[in-house]
Amino acid sequence: MDRRRFPLGWDEAVDLDREPALVPDPAEVEVPAALRASIEAAMGRYPDTRSATLPALAAAQQVHGWCSPEAMHQVAAVMGVTPAFLSSVATFYDMLRTEPSGSRYVYVCTSVACHLRDAKAVYDAIAEQAREQDLEGVEVREFECLGACDMAPMASIDGRFVGPLDPSDAEELIGAVKAGREILPGRGLEDADYRLPWSEERS
Amino acid sequence: MPETLNLTANHHERDLHQIEVYERLGGYRSARRALTAMTPDEVLETLESSGLRGRGGAGFSMGKKASFVPKGTMDKYLCCNADESEPGAFKDRLLMQRNPHQLIEGCIIGAVAAGANKGFIFIRGEYELQAKILDAALVEAYEKGYLGADLFGSGTPFELVLHRGQGAYICGEESALLDGLEGKRGNPRLKPPFPANQGLYQGPTLINNVETLCNTPAIIEKGAEWFAAMGVDKSTGTKMVSVSGNVQRPGNFEVELGIPVREIIYGLAGGPPEGRELKCFFPGGSSAPVLTKEHLDLPFTYEAMAEAGSMLGTASMIVVDDSQPLVPLALRLAGFYRHESCGKCVPCREGTVWTVSMLERVDSGEATPMDLEIMAEVQQNIIGNCLCVLGDSMAMPIGSMIKHFRGEFEAHIERARAANDLEHLPARGAGELAAAAEAGPI
Numbered sequence: 001m002d003r004r005r006f007p008l009g010w011d012e013a014v015d016l017d018r019e020p021a022l023v024p025d026p027a028e029v030e031v032p033a034a035l036r037a038s039i040e041a042a043m044g045r046y047p048d049t050r051s052a053t054l055p056a057l058a059a060a061q062q063v064h065g066w067c068s069p070e071a072m073h074q075v076a077a078v079m080g081v082t083p084a085f086l087s088s089v090a091t092f093y094d095m096l097r098t099e100p101s102g103s104r105y106v107y108v109c110t111s112v113a114c115h116l117r118d119a120k121a122v123y124d125a126i127a128e129q130a131r132e133q134d135l136e137g138v139e140v141r142e143f144e145c146l147g148a149c150d151m152a153p154m155a156s157i158d159g160r161f162v163g164p165l166d167p168s169d170a171e172e173l174i175g176a177v178k179a180g181r182e183i184l185p186g187r188g189l190e191d192a193d194y195r196l197p198w199s200e201e202r203s
Numbered sequence: 204m205p206e207t208l209n210l211t212a213n214h215h216e217r218d219l220h221q222i223e224v225y226e227r228l229g230g231y232r233s234a235r236r237a238l239t240a241m242t243p244d245e246v247l248e249t250l251e252s253s254g255l256r257g258r259g260g261a262g263f264s265m266g267k268k269a270s271f272v273p274k275g276t277m278d279k280y281l282c283c284n285a286d287e288s289e290p291g292a293f294k295d296r297l298l299m300q301r302n303p304h305q306l307i308e309g310c311i312i313g314a315v316a317a318g319a320n321k322g323f324i325f326i327r328g329e330y331e332l333q334a335k336i337l338d339a340a341l342v343e344a345y346e347k348g349y350l351g352a353d354l355f356g357s358g359t360p361f362e363l364v365l366h367r368g369q370g371a372y373i374c375g376e377e378s379a380l381l382d383g384l385e386g387k388r389g390n391p392r393l394k395p396p397f398p399a400n401q402g403l404y405q406g407p408t409l410i411n412n413v414e415t416l417c418n419t420p421a422i423i424e425k426g427a428e429w430f431a432a433m434g435v436d437k438s439t440g441t442k443m444v445s446v447s448g449n450v451q452r453p454g455n456f457e458v459e460l461g462i463p464v465r466e467i468i469y470g471l472a473g474g475p476p477e478g479r480e481l482k483c484f485f486p487g488g489s490s491a492p493v494l495t496k497e498h499l500d501l502p503f504t505y506e507a508m509a510e511a512g513s514m515l516g517t518a519s520m521i522v523v524d525d526s527q528p529l530v531p532l533a534l535r536l537a538g539f540y541r542h543e544s545c546g547k548c549v550p551c552r553e554g555t556v557w558t559v560s561m562l563e564r565v566d567s568g569e570a571t572p573m574d575l576e577i578m579a580e581v582q583q584n585i586i587g588n589c590l591c592v593l594g595d596s597m598a599m600p601i602g603s604m605i606k607h608f609r610g611e612f613e614a615h616i617e618r619a620r621a622a623n624d625l626e627h628l629p630a631r632g633a634g635e636l637a638a639a640a641e642a643g644p645i
Contacts, residue, residue: 045364046364047278047321047404048385048386048404050385050386050387051366051384051385051386052386053386053387054366054367054368054369054383054386055366055367057369058328058367058369088387088388089386089387089388092371092388092389092545093328093368093369093370093371093389094369094370094371095328095329095369095370096369096370107329110535111290111489111535111539112290112291112448112485112489112521112532112535112536112539113290113291113447113448113453113489113521115531115532115535116447116448116449116521116522116523116527116532117448117449143329144288144290144372144539144542144543145288145289145290145291145292145489145539146329147287147288147292147293147295147296147327147329147330148293148296149290149291149292149293149445149447149448149453149519149521150293150445150446150447150453150454150455152447152448152453156329156331158331159329159331159332160331160332161332189300189332190332196452196453196454198451198452198473199452199454
């Protein structure tokens with residue numbers, strides 16, 4: 001039978017000839033202790049343990065780099081749910097990676113407000129630099145509005161919001177991501193001295 | 204008229220995110236008062252008579268919404284909607300980052316009004332910094348006994364949990380938010396039953412936006428009359444306005460409702476860049492139909508924006524100047540909603556996809572002016588036909604762009620057709636077309 005095969009991700013597991021996966025037997029699945037503790041802590045926070053699905057998947061993604069079949073299997077074992085339920089959730093949310101595209105991320109906002117300030121050029125420059133500098137293990141993608149339109153155009157590197165960006169920042173930005181340096185010091189929202197370039201003009 | 208600082212009055216204070224600083228400035232006094240010196244009915248009454256309206260977009264009376272939650276001793280929930288994902292909106296980010304305890308105090312007051320014993324703050328996953336700050340603030344509040352089994356020694360319990368989303372715009376819709384909180388795909392639910400009766404875990408639930416809840420401590424402290432005296436008519440109080448796009452000074456501003464729109468765009472945000480003119484603006488986030496120059500002198504109120512055919516929404520003004528071609532903007536906008544449609548209702552799922560394809564045809568010049576007609580019709584078939592307003596949120600601004608700038612869309616088709624060497628088809632109304640071509644660059 002000729003079926004389209006997906007080389008990556010657990011889409012590969014969608015094999016119609018196979019029985020659906022059941023809730024894994026917790027006794028048979030090895031889960032890293034820290035991951036188990038973090039999932040169980042999340043389950044304890046809610047009246048219904050299923051509410052822990054998002055924090056549990058996020059924690060598993062931290063450990064495995066993405067929501068791999070193995071990661072899902074471990075979460076399913078701890079939470080007592082089917083892997084299918086978890087994959088239905090993981091495919092819905094943008095920040096849960098269903099392909100091994102890197103355990104860190106660079107999200108470049110190209111949504112409406114950033115679009116008006118030429119974010120596409122910034123994204124193109126960053127993507128170009130990522131290729132040029134052979135950046136690996138980092139997911140570089142355009143992202144929908146990140147809620148920082150005052151900093152437009154901007155990007156989020158593992159949660160660090162930097163902006164306003166110019167295409168000429170791309171080289172340093174990617175270089176810093178690659179080397180693990182602080183990214184654009186002083187230009188991140190969390191930096192103590194962070195100010196928008198025009199903020200002193202404000203009376 | 205300058206800014207009126209109420210929510211953001213203390214934002215210049217150093218280390219405001221620490222509980223000592225917040226308390227020194229009078230923090231948690233209102234929560235204590237609501238719990239120990241007022242009855243829940245009095246709190247509810249105060250909130251209702253202040254005229255505070257939901258700041259998340261719909262603008263429904265907060266007190267009224269809280270009063271819909273049934274009385275009784277069952278488990279009741281408070282959900283704070285901090286899934287701020289509307290393109291152009293970034294007010295909640297500032298409020299949570301600078302003053303997390305104000306939100307926690309607001310949650311306590313909201314919980315008193317609704318009789319809720321458990322609360323959740325649903326924050327979008329992209330806000331890592333803000334989640335970290337809120338987490339630390341929650342720990343401080345628990346340590347002080349302002350959250351937990353016995354609030355301020357009143358015997359009332361209230362647990363507050365921070366729940367991080369993982370990147371889905373639709374989770375800002377209140378019933379999808381509940382699904383996200385229950386650990387499922389964020390699909391909106393059929394209403395009724397409304398969340399006030401059957402919400403989180405099927406229990407009565409009050410859902411409020413960050414800014415709405417942040418407003419409550421000052422209302423309890425200074426009274427409903429103080430709040431109602433600000434603003435005009437039924438748009439009372441101050442409002443955070445996020446201005447972005449083609450202005451000289453994008454940022455958050457806090458203004459009294461009723462201030463002229465011109466004052467916000469030109470006065471506070473500095474207007475379009477040197478030598479540019481305003482073409483249009485979204486008054487309430489990317490979901491709001493665009494308004495044009497002629498609407499600049501309207502007062503910024505829920506009513507005036509609605510009358511002009513748009514909405515105040517989240518009060519996120521995205522300003523577009525005359526150098527911006529509208530077709531790529533419309534394409535970007537529609538692309539966003541296509542990506543974020545949850546896929547539950549057909550008109551939205553299919554309508555967003557078709558709108559994007561049609562806009563691509565407009566952009567490449569393959570479309571005919573008739574396609575604009577069809578596109579407008581598709582928008583009409585989305586509006587009001589889905590469980591939530593995500594589809595409408597695309598249909599209304601796209602529809603308004605075609606309505607206000609039809610000439611530009613037609614001219615764009617013509618120009619792209621010529622550039623791509625496609626067969627020439629005359630547009631409707633050649634005169635209109637020529638005028639449009641002269642008026643603005645494509």
